[in-house]
């Protein structure tokens with residue numbers, strides 16, 4: 001079975017958790033896109049929900065699929081967020097932001113009672129870090145921010161190259177919030193909660209892609225079927 005079919009299976013399993021009247025966070029990425037499409041099918045057959053998209057791309061997808069939308073300016077709390085991830089560890093800590101949407105994704109997940117992470121099995125890892133960690137930064141003062149990030153990596157026992165993400169046009173990739181992304185190639189993040197705390201206090205860091213304690217369950221689709229992992 002191809003990867004895309006697995007992603008859709010995970011999305012379909014998460015959809016089973018959606019109830020009438022729910023306020024939903026709508027994730028970003030190729031896996032979350034399946035969820036939005038399947039949710040749209042349910043809405044067309046009468047399901048009443050409202051969604052908050054985590055990116056402009058997801059907003060456009062949701063509109064195309066007929067999913068009613070609202071914002072976290074109009075409501076302050078969500079029942080459930082369904083989103084993908086770049087890596088998931090056994091504590092359900094995540095790396096997110098491969099698609100550049102980590103800031104809105106984290107705001108939305110933090111405003112939700114529950115976050116279901118949907119993915120194919122390839123995203124499951126014992127230790128985070130093989131996937132480059134996306135860190136959203138303010139372009140102003142970038143050298144100073146990079147130096148502070150380097151110190152944070154060292155203090156948490158990690159190290160690696162930092163690369164400013166480029167867009168298709170060859171210029172710096174710009175997030176929906178107007179910021180840049182540094183991808184940190186750390187290889188191994190031995191203490192993800194500590195690194196998350198250290199990165200969070202750097203002034204030029206807007207947000208980082210470590211999601212600690214936000215995922216409440218993961219739906220993983222693989223060749224052997226679907227596995228649901230609850231956070232302990």
Ligand SMILES: O=C[C@H](O)[C@H](O)[C@H](O)COP(=O)(O)O
Pocket residue numbers: 027028029030031032083084085086095096097098099100101102105
């Ligand atoms: O910024 C993007 C998001 O964090 C995505 O949820 C993540 O990159 C996973 O995307 P995909 O489902 O396409 O692998």
